[in-house]
Amino acid sequence: MVVDHRAVETGFAFECEGVRESFGGSGAEGRGVLDVSLEVGEGEFLTIVGGSGVGKTTLLKILGGLAPRSAGRVSFRGRPVTSPPEGVVMVFQDYSRSLLPWRTVDHNMSLGLEGGRLAKPERRERIDSALGKVGLSDSKRKYPWQLSGGMQQRLQIARALAVAPEAFLMDEPFGSLDAITKATLQDELARLHGETQMTIVFVTHDVEEAVYLGDRVIVLAGKPAGVAREFDVSLKRPRHQITTREQPEFLDLRHRVHLALGQ
């Protein structure tokens, strides 16, 4: 994979302007699912919350060049997005579909790295390190169907970590995980973000997670859906699972995001 590290003119990683998607519906449906304008700063950790079916996955897919849009403009680092941009990795909500059942854990891991410029030893090291981070080092020779749902999700996350992309589009990546694994991976992702300054757009239905991880939380709502509210999060980093979640700013933001969601 050739990654272009040239300076960004706009200062934004993603820009989308007047992006609409109506999935070809007519009449009332023709109003569409999405009508969004949004900018994601270079290196920003943006979290998105919104009700089920509001259009979060659709928006991520449009940002990642994986879904058509009816209208509007999307760019990544100043370049129009017409297909998946280099350096952008998407972690899907439906993880089972993104793993190849006939390849072992180890060979699923090497998928995203094959054909790249990495020498074999570095590839090996990245794979081992990423599998270690998600607690799958002992499952290298297993096949996806021999893993639990949570393990399959962790494998997908490990695969994305190993690619070390410039931007992550993550669709409820920790949704199906147990609380302990979820907390570990949240902190791992936050650490990785701090180290690499990669841009992350992270969809979740968990308001606490959105506040805990984000530099900014946006609430997607309406029909067609747009950015209904946005909240800047100035909680200092590195954040801590217990103490950060006890801070008045955290509790206040959690409260206000819940209200914005109509909860």
Ligand SMILES: Nc1ncnc2c1ncn2[C@@H]1O[C@H](COP(=O)(O)OP(=O)(O)OP(=O)(O)O)[C@@H](O)[C@H]1O
């Ligand atoms: N390929 C498609 N064709 C037609 N309609 C679609 C398609 N994909 C999504 N939709 C519709 O668009 C709307 C938004 O779907 P989307 O998957 O983006 O929601 P979401 O916010 O991710 O929901 P969830 O939280 O349940 O994952 C839904 O009403 C869905 O039925």
Ligand SMILES: [Mg+2]
């Ligand atoms: Mg979704």
